[in-house]
Amino acid sequence: MDAISLKNVHISFGKAQILKGVSLSVMPGGIYGLLGPSGSGKTTTVKIIVGILKASVGEVVVLEEIMPSFVAMKSIGYMAQENALYEDLTGQQNLEFFGAMYGLSGKNLENRIKQSLNFIDLSGEAKKLVSKYSGGMKRRLALAAAILHAPKVLILDEPTVGIDPVLRRSIWRGLYKIAQTGTAILITTHVMDEAEKCQRLAMMREGRIIGEGTPEELKAHYGCFSIEDVFLRLSTEKDEARR
Amino acid sequence: MNKIRALSMRIFLQLLHDWRTLAIMFVLPLILITLIWLVLKGTDDTVKIGVVDAPKVLTQMLEKDENIEIKRYGTWENAQVALDKEDVIAIVKVTGFADGTFTDPNVGVRFDIMLDGTKGSRSVSIEKLLKTASDSMVLQALQKQSEEPFADEAVTPDPNADALQVDLSPYLSVQVSYLDDIRDIETFDVWGATLIGFVSFFIVFLLAGMTFLKERRSGTLEKLLSTPIRRQEIVFGYICGFGVVTILQSIIISLYVIKVLGITMNGSIIDIVIIMIVSTVCPLTLGMLLSTAANSEFQMIQFIPIVIVPQLFFSGLFNLSFGWELFGRLFPLTYTADALNKVLLRGDGLSACLLDLLVLLIFSTLFVSLNIRLLEKRRNI
Ligand SMILES: Nc1ncnc2c1ncn2[C@@H]1O[C@H](COP(=O)(O)OP(=O)(O)O)[C@@H](O)[C@H]1O
Ligand SMILES: [Mg+2]
Numbered sequence A: 001m002d003a004i005s006l007k008n009v010h011i012s013f014g015k016a017q018i019l020k021g022v023s024l025s026v027m028p029g030g031i032y033g034l035l036g037p038s039g040s041g042k043t044t045t046v047k048i049i050v051g052i053l054k055a056s057v058g059e060v061v062v063l064e065e066i067m068p069s070f071v072a073m074k075s076i077g078y079m080a081q082e083n084a085l086y087e088d089l090t091g092q093q094n095l096e097f098f099g100a101m102y103g104l105s106g107k108n109l110e111n112r113i114k115q116s117l118n119f120i121d122l123s124g125e126a127k128k129l130v131s132k133y134s135g136g137m138k139r140r141l142a143l144a145a146a147i148l149h150a151p152k153v154l155i156l157d158e159p160t161v162g163i164d165p166v167l168r169r170s171i172w173r174g175l176y177k178i179a180q181t182g183t184a185i186l187i188t189t190h191v192m193d194e195a196e197k198c199q200r201l202a203m204m205r206e207g208r209i210i211g212e213g214t215p216e217e218l219k220a221h222y223g224c225f226s227i228e229d230v231f232l233r234l235s236t237e238k239d240e241a242r243r
Numbered sequence B: 001m002n003k004i005r006a007l008s009m010r011i012f013l014q015l016l017h018d019w020r021t022l023a024i025m026f027v028l029p030l031i032l033i034t035l036i037w038l039v040l041k042g043t044d045d046t047v048k049i050g051v052v053d054a055p056k057v058l059t060q061m062l063e064k065d066e067n068i069e070i071k072r073y074g075t076w077e078n079a080q081v082a083l084d085k086e087d088v089i090a091i092v093k094v095t096g097f098a099d100g101t102f103t104d105p106n107v108g109v110r111f112d113i114m115l116d117g118t119k120g121s122r123s124v125s126i127e128k129l130l131k132t133a134s135d136s137m138v139l140q141a142l143q144k145q146s147e148e149p150f151a152d153e154a155v156t157p158d159p160n161a162d163a164l165q166v167d168l169s170p171y172l173s174v175q176v177s178y179l180d181d182i183r184d185i186e187t188f189d190v191w192g193a194t195l196i197g198f199v200s201f202f203i204v205f206l207l208a209g210m211t212f213l214k215e216r217r218s219g220t221l222e223k224l225l226s227t228p229i230r231r232q233e234i235v236f237g238y239i240c241g242f243g244v245v246t247i248l249q250s251i252i253i254s255l256y257v258i259k260v261l262g263i264t265m266n267g268s269i270i271d272i273v274i275i276m277i278v279s280t281v282c283p284l285t286l287g288m289l290l291s292t293a294a295n296s297e298f299q300m301i302q303f304i305p306i307v308i309v310p311q312l313f314f315s316g317l318f319n320l321s322f323g324w325e326l327f328g329r330l331f332p333l334t335y336t337a338d339a340l341n342k343v344l345l346r347g348d349g350l351s352a353c354l355l356d357l358l359v360l361l362i363f364s365t366l367f368v369s370l371n372i373r374l375l376e377k378r379r380n381i
Helices: A042-050 A091-101 A106-119 A135-147 A165-180 A215-222 A227-242 B002-016 B019-026 B028-040 B056-063 B076-084 B121-147 B188-217 B220-225 B231-260 B269-293 B297-314 B322-328 B332-344 B350-377
Strands: A004-013 A016-026 A030-035 A057-062 A076-079 A153-157 A184-189 A200-205 A208-213 B047-052 B068-073 B090-095 B109-115 B172-178
Touching: A004 A042, A016 A030, A016 A042, A016 A057, A016 A200, A016 A208, A030 A042, A030 A165, A042 A057, A042 A076, A042 A153, A042 A184, A076 A135, A091 A106, A091 A135, A091 B002, A106 A135, A135 A153, A135 A165, A165 A184, A200 A215, A200 A227, A208 A215, A208 A227, A215 A227, B002 B019, B002 B231, B019 B028, B019 B188, B019 B231, B028 B188, B028 B231, B047 B056, B047 B076, B047 B121, B056 B068, B056 B121, B068 B076, B076 B090, B076 B109, B090 B121, B109 B121, B121 B172, B188 B220, B188 B231, B188 B269, B188 B297, B188 B332, B231 B269, B231 B350, B269 B297, B269 B332, B269 B350, B297 B322, B297 B332, B332 B350
Parallel strands: A030 A184, A030 A200, A076 A153, A153 A184, B047 B068, B047 B090, B109 B172
Antiparallel strands: A004 A016, A004 A057, A200 A208, B090 B109
């Protein structure tokens, strides 16, 4: 059964059509990449999946629940593109708050906070105010807030922006580990080399999915050496098809 | 319930870490109220009292108070002209008294007091002052008489007795009249209630609105809406979190205006605090509601004059025609001011304000339910 399934999703803001028939399905236990240039509609897609936005047309099912659904929301972890942290609280207090929002409390909450802080290597800074954090530290704390309740579906909107290569690698390693426990991870990115690390990829452009498959399949199918080439190839094809 | 507690705890902690907001919450209202108080208290603190044929004992007694200036007039008519021109706040004429004693003990002393009614409670306190002065003047004269041998007075006042315990009526008659009816304008005492309510309303409205707007702008509202929290839990969490702080604010403001500024206060301070606390729920819920409705910070700023200015004008600061007064009933501040006035000036108990408080709570409930509905715009579950 798919952890996330979108069928022919449309959404418009006012007159502007932003998503024009997005369909994708994400299996549990893997990292699924949503690749596309800035403005292509990745964040909008992700917000529909977590239940903040409602599709004007189409069907959105997460963990067998039609979104938006409180039942599914309990098992979704969401890291937004902007950090969405309380700057006038400490890292620890931020996590305590978000943990409580997912119904965690007491010893359980304490343990989960410790694990999450370890995961993103921020244990030493937990007692500092977030306003004193660097950009990368905030990004990591936002990630910790998303994995706190051990969600079955983890949605990460450009999670590694502003994080240095060493830490980025360790975070990817961590994400693989989380995926191995059966969590479905959906990552959006506009960085091509990150896309190569995903187990499956959907390429997005102007509110449409223009290609889907494993990185290897995509490269082999279009006879390219890199995902970047595949993406450029697909983009020009679309443009020609339109003409 | 846990989520509401966690949310209100969070808001409380955020405020603790934010000294600027704390200053706005606790120091700004005191500064604003003090400034208004200084302006309305009147430019000159000295009170001028006109006297006609006043014995020296009386003027000396009055002039002991540094803020009182005595002006002498030859005739009652001249004094009345001065009162009419507002040169003096009150005029006094004393008959039947000379050289520290009664001209005729069988007739006694007559005080004619005329006051300018437009000075509101200030006139009232001058009236009280003059009455006290007349009492003690007569009392002194009686004492002096009793010390003289062969005093033909049947009543010998006990020098140790409180002035009020002695019946002075055979020796003293006081006639008080007001030039105008007592109109309660121009004094802080009367505007005070409205202004205290207003300052507190304004600040709580702004803070609640801005904090909720910040929650939206920083993306944390979306993050919050991605968790399984219900919309009403968000609203109530905010009310509880801010509530703790506004309760503190209400107590501080009440104590400050009553104990430090010494505003006329005839009721119970606890009643005032309760009225203030109930009153702050309105701006709290309205601030949140409007920042949910606003599309941007700029729009929120635009809401401020729309919400704030009419409240100030239509909630009892000015004498309004009946139609406008009805219009004023649309604003929560009208009820706050009304309740505060009842307790502060009239010395009524809380039971006299129940209707006002009920209306305030109805307003709040309306704002809360609208807010919960409007949040549907952000997440339709
Ligand atoms: N709330 C909104 N109102 C109007 N337009 C929006 C809104 N949110 C996003 N958009 C538009 O939708 C398009 C896709 O945005 P987004 O999903 O954020 O793209 P991405 O995440 O791929 O960079 C952009 O053109 C953006 O301007
Ligand atoms: Mg985006």
